[in-house]
Amino acid sequence: MVRSLMRTRVYVSRNFRRALLGIFLYVVFCAIAGVFVADASLHPARRELTDTEITAAREYAHEASAGFEDASLTAPDGVLLRAWLIRPNHGNGDAVILLHGVANNRVGMTGYARLLLAHGFTLLMPDARAHGASGGAFTTYGLIERDDIRQWVDSLEARDHPRCIFGLGESMGAAQLLQSLGSGVHFCAVAAESSFANFREIAYDRMGQPFGIGPWFGRTLLRPLVEFAFLRARWKYGLDMNRVSPEDAVAATSIPVLLIHGQEDSNIPVSHSRRIHARNQHTQLWEVPDAIHCGAIGTAPQEFERRVVG
16 A cells, blocks of 8 residues: 555656646747747838839829829938828829838838829828838837828828828738827828737737637637747837737727728738727728738729728
């Protein structure tokens, strides 16, 4: 009986040590992976502007009887931001700022630009910081960019004195646009396609997407990884990513907001726009059947034009 008890104690002790080792290795894995996830998220691939793209944009503006010029401004932190300013010769008196998605540049908004230019809008097409030809060491998904957008709008107001300035953004650009509503920016209205609700929720989604499962995976098994990633952003870069929240900005705004989201979006699920809409019932939510991520203009072009231009 004594020997049996001793064997049991040895067995329990061995399993306990194995469990502790497993937990230790899991925490180490989450910490290391969190560092890589944070650094990769804040340093997305930069898509440079090519001479061919610049020439094509200039030629299209010429064909549309519009003036085309480069614009730039320097942010308070010294980052140089660049954009295109396109003015139709017979404009309608209004202007639109177009904001692109992550790892893209202003060229990604060309389809929207063609539509709006045909209706006589002046267009401001910036590269977000750390994207395209703009400077910046990292992107913050709206934490800093919200003030960049306000500066662009102030610059456009001072330069062109448009009757109204509108905003249109997709994906990351949509999230940045919505967050700018809390920075004192003067928009008459904005349209945001495929925005995330807040950075924590999209982080949970990203954890489950490689495995084809929902955000529960990031909220549970990989939550320590997410927490380490947020800590890395805070300690290394001084960024509190918990403050990246389009839904909070929309909840506090009186500016008209049109939310657009494809029902088949597997990148940023439609639940994010539903969550934003729930925070402010004065917003409009257009869920686009059969549309994928930022695919509304391709799936329902006439309806897109009617809703956005209207």
